[in-house]
Amino acid sequence: MTENEKKRIAKIQSSMYTQCKARGYATVVDVLMDMGYLTKANYENWRFGRVPYLEKVCTANLKKLSFVNKQIRNYAKEKGLKPSFTVYKKWGKGKSQQLRFSKSGDPGIEKNYATHFIDQKQIANLKKQKEEQIEKKIADLFEKKESVQQISELHHSEIGLLKDNPAKLRILYKFYESQLWKMHNANNNELYLLYKSLWEQTKEFAVNNYDFNEVSIFFNI
Numbered sequence: 001m002t003e004n005e006k007k008r009i010a011k012i013q014s015s016m017y018t019q020c021k022a023r024g025y026a027t028v029v030d031v032l033m034d035m036g037y038l039t040k041a042n043y044e045n046w047r048f049g050r051v052p053y054l055e056k057v058c059t060a061n062l063k064k065l066s067f068v069n070k071q072i073r074n075y076a077k078e079k080g081l082k083p084s085f086t087v088y089k090k091w092g093k094g095k096s097q098q099l100r101f102s103k104s105g106d107p108g109i110e111k112n113y114a115t116h117f118i119d120q121k122q123i124a125n126l127k128k129q130k131e132e133q134i135e136k137k138i139a140d141l142f143e144k145k146e147s148v149q150q151i152s153e154l155h156h157s158e159i160g161l162l163k164d165n166p167a168k169l170r171i172l173y174k175f176y177e178s179q180l181w182k183m184h185n186a187n188n189n190e191l192y193l194l195y196k197s198l199w200e201q202t203k204e205f206a207v208n209n210y211d212f213n214e215v216s217i218f219f220n221i
Contacts, residue, residue, distance in 0.1 A: 026081070
């Protein structure tokens with residue numbers, strides 16, 4: 001293996017690691033952009049269907065592109081990343097069209113380019129971090145409200161904001177559950193009854209407004 005190949009492998013692995021850490025998965029097209037083989041402008045031209053296939057606007061030759069794909073798969077296997085085939089559709093108006101990656105159009109090569117690699121552990125970590133951020137935001141909002149009326153008004157506001165997102169609304173539901181027990185233990189009967197009522201209202205809202213799958217998400221079934 002040449003020194004240039006070793007350097008390319010290091011760049012590939014760095015790109016894969018950075019992508020997975022930031023969002024929980026890595027893609028071939030983002031590796032190509034990180035390597036300098038594909039500009040953002042040319043990527044967008046391809047996504048909008050202005051070029052016939054992705055390899056046409058890559059600055060690397062087919063041998064180097066094949067090398068990149070192989071090393072991506074090696075890294076993914078070594079790190080236990082889960083391969084997930086993704087259909088790339090043309091952006092913009094008009095008829096939906098599946099995009100082509102390679103000059104040859106070979107199904108195996110197309111699959112290699114279209115496969116994303118999922119770091120399931122990091123996905124779970126990122127989800128947990130996001131939930132914790134939402135929990136903190138909700139707690140901070142309610143901490144500033146002192147009266148029953150203020151808390152009730154905030155409840156109706158938050159229900160409105162989160163009604164289209166069962167997973168986020170579930171965090172509000174869990175917050176009410178924790179608060180009602182907190183107020184119960186503090187012998188604050190007024191706020192205990194309030195949070196108990198809000199908890200029950202949120203539960204009823206989910207049952208009445210979500211389909212079965214969304215309710216399953218809400219109650220973590």
